[in-house]
Amino acid sequence: QLQLQESGPGLVKPSDILSLTCTVSGASIGSSTYYWAWIRQPPGKGLEWIGSVSSNWGAFRTPSLKSRVNISVDTSKNQFSLRLSSVTAADTAVYYCASHPAVIYYFDYWGLGALVTVSS
Amino acid sequence: DIQLTQSPSSLSASVGDRVTITCRASQAVGGYLAWYQQTAGKPPKLLIHGASTLQSGVPSRFSGSGSTTDFTLTISSLQPEDVATYYCQKYNSAPLTFGGGTKVEIK
Numbered sequence: 664q665l666q667l668q669e670s671g672p673g674l675v676k677p678s679d680i681l682s683l684t685c686t687v688s689g690a691s692i693g694s695s696t697y698y699w700a701w702i703r704q705p706p707g708k709g710l711e712w713i714g715s716v717s718s719n720w721g722a723f724r725t726p727s728l729k730s731r732v733n734i735s736v737d738t739s740k741n742q743f744s745l746r747l748s749s750v751t752a753a754d755t756a757v758y759y760c761a762s763h764p765a766v767i768y769y770f771d772y773w774g775l776g777a778l779v780t781v782s783s
Numbered sequence: 784d785i786q787l788t789q790s791p792s793s794l795s796a797s798v799g800d801r802v803t804i805t806c807r808a809s810q811a812v813g814g815y816l817a818w819y820q821q822t823a824g825k826p827p828k829l830l831i832h833g834a835s836t837l838q839s840g841v842p843s844r845f846s847g848s849g850s851t852t853d854f855t856l857t858i859s860s861l862q863p864e865d866v867a868t869y870y871c872q873k874y875n876s877a878p879l880t881f882g883g884g885t886k887v888e889i890k
Binding site: 711712725726767768771774775 | 838
């Protein structure tokens with residue numbers, strides 16, 4: 664059973680970089696079977712896909728955040744990470760890591776989520 | 784980008800009622816449509832993919848239908864544990880987008 668868990672600071676200052684890590688268990692992060700994704704949900708609002716990465720197939724990101732987002736894989740730690748630069752209060756959200764099959768992009772496994780607040 | 788519009792945004796129904804939620808895409812997405820259930824404080828849970836394929840372990844009272852631009856999620860007999868917000872998601876191509884959600888409550 665694949666499990667994912669987010670970790671990282673819960674408070675980030677405006678204009679700083681938001682960094683989160685997702686630890687994967689039950690599957691190899693280097694597997695060609697999966698993409699690893701980040702999705703966020705502002706308080707009381709809907710879901711927004713940020714981007715997905717595969718150590719085999721590369722990465723793709725939502726256009727509205729593309730210039731500020733980097734998603735990477737660390738196969739030695741079985742983790743993947745999100746970096747979001749130049750954050751503002753609008754980036755305050757619960758950030759979820761998730762997985763989707765490599766050839767079909769619905770999200771079948773999710774982490775519990777991590778609330779990140781952007782505030783000085 | 785393709786937009787997904789869900790309706791209604793919220794509904795209240797009695798236990799045992801049949802509940803229908805619709806998701807309309809601004810352009811054709813084929814059958815590449817998934818539905819998720821999110822209960823308070825929890826991550827979304829995949830219910831249906833491929834517009835109508837029930838994910839393993841999901842109760843059979845949930846069903847999905849539709850294709851191209853118009854999709855439906857049906858709960859055949861609403862149960863108290865179905866109180867949640869439901870989201871559709873299209874995955875025919877990036878960007879992967881979600882509908883705005885439908886909040887389901889018990890009357």
